[in-house]
Amino acid sequence: MFESHRPDAEEVRDAEPKAERALDWLAGRSAVEETLHASLGGLPSERDERLARMADVLQATAQGLAPQAAAVWAGVPEPLVQQWLENDREFAHAVQAAAALGAAHGREPGGARTPAMVRVVLLALSQGASWGTAADTAGLSTYKLRQMWRASPTLVALVDAARRVRPPKATAFVPSSYRPRRPGRRPAGTGYRLVQRDDPE
Secondary structure, three states: OHHHHOOOHHHHHHHHHHHHHHHHHHHOHHHHHHHHHHOOOOOOEHHHHHHHHHHHHHHHHHOOOOHHHHHHHHOOOHHHHHHHHHHOHHHHHHHHHHHHHHHHOOOOOOOOOOHHHHHHHHHHHHOOOOHHHHHHHHOOOHHHHHHHHHHOHHHHHHHHHHHHOOOOOOOOOOOHHHOOOOOOOOOOOOOOOOOEOOOOO
16 A cells, blocks of 8 residues: 555644645635625526536636546536536537647646646545545546655645545545535535526526
């Protein structure tokens, strides 16, 4: 197991406060968005919510992430992203443009290791993914992720923090939208979001 090759324990402890803040930031995103909408007098509409998630997909794509990783970044199931791509021409064009932007700046799926990949690894781990699944989702081989982990006390602290907020007894990665909320601290990207139903017309 790679745990036997952890970096120096004191260096990991020094990195723990920053790692905890990073995971709190990822986990607190939904609460922040709800507060921003509350300042305007209510819940987001379904359209607002969909556009926000689409924007997240675009951001992740511009960072060189593949659709699977972009879905994890956005906190939505990958089949939903595929449905948007098939049914929303403007979104599909925007995703292509975001991918082209990333490629023009040296960011392509399977390319150089980036903080965006680390973010997806942490999100996947915090939602119950295995080490191998988290690596694959982020576009990394298990070996490369293990190398990064061994070389970085900060990454060790981040992984430890992500594992602490994962759902109890999780044995496989299940997108947060498929899993009911559990008591206690919410892992990053989990739980259902309340929205106002759009007018059918």
